[in-house]
Amino acid sequence: MKLTIIGTGYVGLVTGACFSEMGSHVTCVDIDREKIDNLKKGILPIYEPGLESIVLNNYQDGTLRFTTHLAQAAKDCNVFFIAVGTPPGQDGSADLRYVLEVARQIGSVIEDYAVIVDKSTVPVGTADKVRDQVSQALEARGAAIEFDVVSNPEFLKEGAAVNDFLKPDRIIVGADSDRAAKLMRRLYAPFSRNRDKMMFMNVKDAEMTKYAANSMLATKISFMNEISNLCERLGVDVENVRKGIGSDSRIGYSFIYPGCGYGGSCFPKDVKALVKTGRDAGFAPTLLEAVEERNNLQKQVLGDKVINRFGPDLTGRTFGIWGLAFKPGTDDMREASSRVLIRALLDAGARVNVYDPVAMGQAKKEIPAHEQEKICFAQDQYTALDRTDACILVTEWKTFRQPDFKKMAALMKARVIFDGRNQYDPEEIKEAGFEYHGIGRELGS
Ligand code: NAD
Numbered sequence: 001m002k003l004t005i006i007g008t009g010y011v012g013l014v015t016g017a018c019f020s021e022m023g024s025h026v027t028c029v030d031i032d033r034e035k036i037d038n039l040k041k042g043i044l045p046i047y048e049p050g051l052e053s054i055v056l057n058n059y060q061d062g063t064l065r066f067t068t069h070l071a072q073a074a075k076d077c078n079v080f081f082i083a084v085g086t087p088p089g090q091d092g093s094a095d096l097r098y099v100l101e102v103a104r105q106i107g108s109v110i111e112d113y114a115v116i117v118d119k120s121t122v123p124v125g126t127a128d129k130v131r132d133q134v135s136q137a138l139e140a141r142g143a144a145i146e147f148d149v150v151s152n153p154e155f156l157k158e159g160a161a162v163n164d165f166l167k168p169d170r171i172i173v174g175a176d177s178d179r180a181a182k183l184m185r186r187l188y189a190p191f192s193r194n195r196d197k198m199m200f201m202n203v204k205d206a207e208m209t210k211y212a213a214n215s216m217l218a219t220k221i222s223f224m225n226e227i228s229n230l231c232e233r234l235g236v237d238v239e240n241v242r243k244g245i246g247s248d249s250r251i252g253y254s255f256i257y258p259g260c261g262y263g264g265s266c267f268p269k270d271v272k273a274l275v276k277t278g279r280d281a282g283f284a285p286t287l288l289e290a291v292e293e294r295n296n297l298q299k300q301v302l303g304d305k306v307i308n309r310f311g312p313d314l315t316g317r318t319f320g321i322w323g324l325a326f327k328p329g330t331d332d333m334r335e336a337s338s339r340v341l342i343r344a345l346l347d348a349g350a351r352v353n354v355y356d357p358v359a360m361g362q363a364k365k366e367i368p369a370h371e372q373e374k375i376c377f378a379q380d381q382y383t384a385l386d387r388t389d390a391c392i393l394v395t396e397w398k399t400f401r402q403p404d405f406k407k408m409a410a411l412m413k414a415r416v417i418f419d420g421r422n423q424y425d426p427e428e429i430k431e432a433g434f435e436y437h438g439i440g441r442e443l444g445s
Pocket of ligand 1: 006009010085101102120122154155156157158265
C-alpha cells in the first residue's frame with residue numbers, strides 16, 4: 001500500500017517507520033524543512049529506542065521517504081494519515097488549526113478515492129470538521145472525488161513507541177464506511193497476526209476512546225498522588241499502601257506510582273481538552289478538573305519540600321537535579337515536572353546543576369535563556385552533584401537507580417536526597433549517611 005503521513009513528530013515518524021517496516025510504501029511529510037533535511041541525512045529529530053535503525057534501513061531500501069511537498073507525496077496514494085500536533089488552545093480546548101489546515105491541503109491534492117485517517121488526538125466531532133475541509137477544497141477545484149474520514153487514535157508511549165506500535169494492545173478504528181474499514185483492516189493486518197487486535201466502532205466513539213484512555217491513566221496517577229499527600233501527613237509510607245492496593249487484581253500495579261506529577265505532550269493537554277469538551281456540552285466534569293488540579297499542585301511538591309528544608313531564601317545554594325525529560329526513555333521536555341522545579345528553585349535564589357541521559361539538548365532548546373544563566377548543564381550525573389546542597393531525583397532513568405552513594409557523599413556539600421519518584425529505599429539511604437525526603441513517605445532525617 002502507498003501511505004502518506006503528514007506530521008513527522010513522535011507519532012508520525014514512528015507510524016511511518018513501522019508501516020514501512022511491514023512493507024508499505026510510506027512518505028512522511030512535514031513543514032519543518034530542517035527536520036526533513038536531517039532525516040534525509042539519517043539524523044532523527046527525536047530520541048526513541050529502536051527507531052533509528054528502522055528509519056535508516058527503510059530509507060535506504062526506498063520504502064520510507066521524506067518530503068516537505070504534500071502534492072509530491074500524494075501521487076498514487078490512497079491513505080493519508082494526519083499526525084500533526086493538537087496543542088492546547090488558550091481556553092484548554094485542542095487547537096485544531098494544524099489538523100484542519102492539513103485536511104484542506106489533502107483536499108487540494110487527492111487524485112482518486114482516499115481514506116483520510118485522523119491519527120492525531122482530536123475531540124469528538126473533529127472527523128466531521130476534517131470532512132468539511134476536504135469537501136470545500138475539492139469543491140474549489142471543481143473535483144468530484146470520493147473520500148472517507150477515519151479515526152485511528154494512537155496509543156503508543158514515548159520511550160517504548162516502536163514496540164507499542166509493532167505490538168499494539170489494540171488497534172481502534174472508527175469508520176462510518178465499510179470501504180474504509182476494509183482498507184484499514186488490510187493495512188493493519190501485519191500488526192494483528194497473532195490475534196485480532198482490531199476494534200471497529202463509529203468515528204465519534206473512537207475519538208472519545210483516546211481521551212477516555214489518557215484521562216483514566218492521568219486519574220490513576222493523580223489519585224495516588226492525592227493519597228501520597230495524605231500518607232505524608234499521617235505518618236504512613238505510601239509505598240506500602242501502593243503494594244497493598246496493587247495486589248488487588250481489580251486495581252493492579254500499573255499507573256499507581258506516586259511521584260512529582262505527570263507531564264508530557266499528552267496527559268496534561270488531553271485532560272484539559274476533555275474538561276473543555278465537557279463544559280461545552282453543558283456538563284461539569286468535576287473529577288477531571290480535580291485530576292488536573294492535583295497534578296498542577298503535585299508538580300510543586302519537590303520545590304516546596306526543598307524550601308521547607310532549606311528556607312524560602314535559597315541564595316548561595318546549589319541543587320543537583322537528576323532527570324529533565326517528563327519520563328524515562330524520551331527526550332521530550334513538554335510539561336515536564338523538572339521545569340516547575342527548576343523555576344521554583346531559581347525564583348528562590350538558588351543555582352541548579354542538571355543532568356539527563358538524553359534530554360540535555362532538548363532542555364537547552366526549551367528552557368528560557370534567562371533561566372539558563374543560572375543553570376549548569378553537567379557532563380554526567382555525578383558532576384551535577386559537585387558542591388551541591390542536595391540531589392533531587394525528578395526522572396527515574398535506570399542510571400539513577402543504584403548510584404554510588406560514597407561518590408555522591410564525597411562530592412556534595414550536604415548529604416540530602418529528594419526522591420521525586422520514590423526510587424530509593426529510605427533506610428538504605430540513611431545508612432549511607434544521607435537525609436532522605438521521598439513522596440508520601442516522610443520518615444524525617
Ligand atoms: P509533534 O509535535 O512531535 O509532531 C508534530 C509534527 O507535525 C511536527 O513535526 C510539525 O512540524 C508537523 N506539522 C505541523 N503542521 C504541519 C503541516 N501543516 N504539514 C506538515 N507537518 C506539519 O507531535 P506528536 O507528539 O507526534 O503528536 C501528534 C499528535 O499525536 C497529537 O495530537 C498528540 O496528542 C497525538 N499523540 C501523541 C503521542 C505521543 O506520545 N507524543 C501519543 C499518542 C498520540
